[in-house]
Amino acid sequence: NAGVTQTPKFQVLKTGQSMTLQCAQDMNHEYMSWYRQDPGMGLRLIHYSVGAGITDQGEVPNGYNVSRSTTEDFPLRLLSAAPSQTSVYFCASKTGGANSPLHFGNGTRLTVT
Amino acid sequence: GENVEQHPSTLSVQEGDSAVIKCTYSDSASNYFPWYKQELGKRPQLIIDIRSNVGEKKDQRIAVTLNKTAKHFSLHITETQPEDSAVYFCAASITGFQKLVFGTGTRLLVSP
Numbered sequence: 001n002a003g004v005t006q007t008p009k010f011q012v013l014k015t016g017q018s019m020t021l022q023c024a025q026d027m028n029h030e031y032m033s034w035y036r037q038d039p040g041m042g043l044r045l046i047h048y049s050v051g052a053g054i055t056d057q058g059e060v061p062n063g064y065n066v067s068r069s070t071t072e073d074f075p076l077r078l079l080s081a082a083p084s085q086t087s088v089y090f091c092a093s094k095t096g097g098a099n100s101p102l103h104f105g106n107g108t109r110l111t112v113t
Numbered sequence: 114g115e116n117v118e119q120h121p122s123t124l125s126v127q128e129g130d131s132a133v134i135k136c137t138y139s140d141s142a143s144n145y146f147p148w149y150k151q152e153l154g155k156r157p158q159l160i161i162d163i164r165s166n167v168g169e170k171k172d173q174r175i176a177v178t179l180n181k182t183a184k185h186f187s188l189h190i191t192e193t194q195p196e197d198s199a200v201y202f203c204a205a206s207i208t209g210f211q212k213l214v215f216g217t218g219t220r221l222l223v224s225p
């Protein structure tokens with residue numbers, strides 16, 4: 001099992017550009033989520049999905065869109081990048097069971113200039 | 114919504130000493146409390162978790178305690194080693210709600 005795979009590892013965008021961060025998992029996990037990590041602020045939930053076709057907002061959803069067309073994939077879209085979106089982004093997945101542990105991907109470091 | 118506060122933000126200890134990291138949560142309905150370790154440049158990884166029907170849980174040199182009345186929980190690391198140096202995050206969630214809320218992290222530095 002590869003676990004949770006994120007691409008790309010690094011990305012530099014100019015303000016206003018759009019891009020999609022990819023996330024795929026091969027563990028047949030129902031639940032997938034996106035977090036951003038900023039210095040001194042911990043990990044903040046952006047969006048999450050409890051299954052294919054279902055998504056919901058987390059703590060900091062503004063400026064980001066998600067979709068979940070398959071169990072395996074959960075892409076995160078930035079429609080118009082802003083410098084405030086410079087961060088490290090982590091995708092995480094888990095089984096649908098209550099209180100099951102999150103498995104994180106290796107992260108994507110995004111810089112918006 | 115749930116809010117998790119974590120202290121201290123930085124902790125320096127000598128090898129062999131004990132380290133304690135404390136977290137408080139706001140929502141009394143929270144009942145799952147995991148701890149994650151993140152080494153420099155790596156992804157967070159679960160090291161231990163506790164559920165609200167348990168007051169303490171141990172795994173070798175690591176233990177977590179939970180005080181539901183006071184709404185706080187703590188991570189205890191005994192006989193610290195240099196490889197324990199990392200950022201540690203606490204988190205809390207409510208069963209049935211798929212939102213895991215993290216604390217702001219504690220950078221632990223263990224000096225030889």
